[in-house]
Amino acid sequence: MSSENEGQRGGQGGPQDGPPEQLALMREFLRHEKQVPKAKPRTWRGAPLAKELPVARVMVNKGVLHLDRYFDYAVTEELDADAQPGVRVRVRFGAGAHRVRDGRREGGGLIDGFLVERVAESDYHGPLAALAQVVSPEPVLSPELLGLARSVADRYAGSLADVLQLAIPPRNAKAEKKEFPAALPAPEPPGTGSWGRYEQGAAFLESLARGGAPRAVWTALPGPSWAEEIARAVTATLASGRGALVVVPDGRSVERVHSALGEVLGEGRHAVLTADAGPEKRYREWLAVRRGAVRAVVGTRSAMFAPVRDLGLVVVWDDGDGNLSEQHAPLPHAREVLELRATQDRCAFLLGSTSCTVEAAQLVASGWARPLTASREVVRQTAPLVRTVGDLELARDGAARAARLPSLAWQAVRDGLKSGPVLVQVPRRGYVPRLACERCRTPARCTHCAGPLEAADARELHCGWCGQGEAEWRCAECAFQRLRAQIVGARRTAEELGRAFPAVPVRTSGRDHVLDVVPGVPALVVSTPGAEPVAEGGYAAALLLDGWAMLGRPDLRAGEEALRRWIAAASLVRGQAQGGTVVIMAEPTLRPVQALVRWDPVGSAQRELAERAELGFPPVSRMAAVSGKPEEVAEFLRVAELPQDAEVLGPIPLPVTDAGRPRRPQDPPVGERWDRALVRVPPGRGAGLAAALKAAQAARLARGGSAGPGEGVRIRVDPPDIG
Incomplete structure (x- = not known):
């Protein structure tokens, strides 16, 4: 209540006119009433606001870390029905978006975003701008997808907005108008087929068909049967009334699994999601999945966030292929995303390949997943x-x-x-x-951090990770002193x-x-x-x-x-x-x-994992790469509040990118000199490292640091190439 109202009340027989006990009670009441903020105005530019939950929390499509939070906007009565959690909206954002002059808000350009939730009150104490537009009433952002996107952003020191750009395809109005038929009834459980060649193959399919959630690292036998085996695992999952998601490295693999699903599962039961499909087709297939018209998906890495209903199985094939590592911020890997989904949705997980990565071996060694392999006799027959x-x-x-x-x-x-x-x-x-011993071919490694040695010229050696020189190199295996390339x-x-x-x-x-x-x-x-x-x-x-x-x-x-x-x-x-x-x-x-x-890729991966554990290499340790102009990298590392047990390797100069050479996303801008440092932490400290790097990058950007392509400081958590 305002002081003006208090004065009016006092002049009409207020607190001063009663007995002492009543006066004390009234004073206490008024003291508390003064702490209650004024009620928010229920109109915006004359338009009435929504009667219930008039505040919308929006994630704007600004993928910069210092703006990685929700922003509150008022919901007018006109937009009340369509402004539901998960829809796309447009809002005014930028300088002056919430500033009022003569009763009108000024400034701020229109920007896209996602409405995350509706609440009764805002934590923002000033007047709120209103939602400018509900782009579509289609709720494309579910709570499950939002939680997954936030987990991915935190793991990779990125922004939620960037992850949502990867997770939700651009809107196509024509595709939204399409009516999708109801999902077909659950199929019958499939036969074991070629899964019978694996020691636990039949049991794995039976568990899926019963609604179980087994987690397996599958070493596939040679030959083309792997696509059919994936199709049978998907069919078993659908038979239990749940959905399935398959992520493969490239379009050729998609076509093989797509064909196998058509033969084993039948037509009309699965969707194909690839980044190279046209915008209408891609969004139409995505909507069919979101609306539950199909319960199975196969696609490239862009499908790793597909909103499959009642997800019961996630499959990633050939996780060592570089195509499964996203090239847009925050650069997640499909294997890690599907691991998060398996944990979040409590569904089955199948990591398959004819080979075996060190990360796959670690999943088995940690007990998170079990091996799914064939006997040595079967391997000898098929290889x-x-x-x-x-x-x-x-x-x-x-x-x-x-x-x-x-x-x-x-x-x-x-x-x-x-x-x-x-x-x-x-x-x-x-x-x-790389350089290796001329006699026994053992790779030449740095004695300080075990990184690969490089030759600046014919005489000088230095480490490709920490940059330290190696004047008197000698092979650790045979003591020979000559190198070869x-x-x-x-x-x-x-x-x-x-x-x-x-x-x-x-x-x-x-x-x-x-x-x-x-x-x-x-x-x-x-x-x-x-x-x-x-x-x-x-x-x-x-x-x-x-x-x-x-x-x-x-x-x-x-x-x-x-x-x-x-x-x-x-x-x-x-x-x-x-x-x-x-x-x-x-x-x-x-x-x-x-x-x-x-033909023992698993044994090789296990031995490699043991060596990396001894040397402190990923995936046993967690590592991040920080690259940029030398002075910016040095300043970033100086101010970043890294975990106490973090070890910084470098910085060292990166090779200058030539104008005529194809440029990878991790390469510096053409002709510029950049440095790179590697930050390593022990097992279990990866979340702290990612949080520290994210906080330092957000603070740098808030101070006016560069954030455009090829500018500023780049951060990559779990870099696939640290050679």
Whole structure:
């Protein structure tokens, strides 16, 4: 109550006229009444406000960290019915958006946002601007999706607005007008099919069909059956009355799973979500999922946030593929997002690949997931025979000196072409080798932080992580002091191989033209890693050339990635019982090569995980990369309140990006000198590190720091490439 009203009350027989007890009570009442704020005006520019819950909390589409919070707006009676939680809205935002002059708000441009919730009162003490528009009454942001997006933003030191941009596709009005039919009844549980080849495969499907939530790391057997096996897992989940989500690395994998779902599940029961679909089609499929018309989804990484009803299973295939790492802020990885979804929705989780990443091995080692593998006997039956050719064999082989191919490879090609196509995998251009011991090929590592050593010139060595010099390097395995760097030369090798068999057709698959399927007739198929087409009936043989080109990359994941690429190509070859043979040109004693020969990617990942734990490398530790102009990186690290046990490696200079070279999202602007520092924390401290980096970045931006593309300080939590 205002002081004016108090005075009026006092003049009409107020508190001064009663007995002392009454006067005391009235004074106490008025003292409390003064603390109650004035009621908010119930109109805005003359328009009446909503009678109930007149305040809307909005997440505006401003992906900057110092604005990563909700903003309150008034809801007019006109927009009351449509302004429901989850809808898209437009609001005035910016300088003057909430400033009043002569009874009117001034300033502030219109910006899109999402209405998060409606409340009765606002924490903001000034007058509120009103919602400008409800773009669509379609509630696209559910509480479940909001909670997931917030978890992803916190994990990756990003903003909620940026995550929502990834999670919710742009609106298409035409697609919203489409009427979707009701969801089809739950299908019958599928047969076990090829899941029977795995020791716990049948039990996994049965658990899904009963409504269970098993979590498994699945090492798929060689061959094309993996797509059908995923389709059967999805069908079992739908049979329990729940939904399923499958995320794969690329469009070719989407087509394989899409085809398998059509055969196992039937048509009209699943949606396909890919970023390269047209805006209308993509939004229409997304709406079909949100409205519950379909309960199963397959797509690329853009589908990892798909709003599947009653989610019962999430599947991610080939999590080591770089395509599953988002290239837009805050750069989440599909595997991590689906792990969060499995925890949040208490649903089943299936991480599958013909290989095994260190992160997958850690999920099993921690007990979060269980292994789903086949017996060694079944593996030997389905995998091809793998033979190796090392440097000594190449040096003694006359055919290798003449055409850079050993006699063993010549023989494998000749024999394979008698019964079918032969695959030749050649490293793509741009592989940059790291340094290794010339005698035993052990990678050269820094004695301070175990990072990869690089050569600034022919004489000086320095660490690629912490930047410290290494004047007296000596191999930790054999004490040799000379280093080598492998020269790739893969294109010339492929050309010479093609000339050696002039009567055989040669097909190529790579960046400019990727083949999906080739006929099962004799032919040479030359492909870069990841672009290998499927051969009808399988390849008769495969050559994996210049293995050192992939093993020699200056990257912590070089061995893991090389093995993943080799196994992916070798999985397209017929089994050993059918005469399938793979020849790899790499040093036979190296762990990735031995893992390929034994077809044991899980064992290799487990040993790699143990070594990383000993050295404090991810994923056992959590790490973040901070990059930018040298002075800005130094200032950022100075003011950031990092956890006490955080270790800063660097900063070191990043290679200057040439104007004519393709630029990756993590590369500095063309021609600029940038530094990068790595911040490492022990296990269990990742959340604290992300929060500290996010707070420091928000404070920097609030002080006027740059935030545009190629500007300011970049933060990447869990960088995939820390070499």
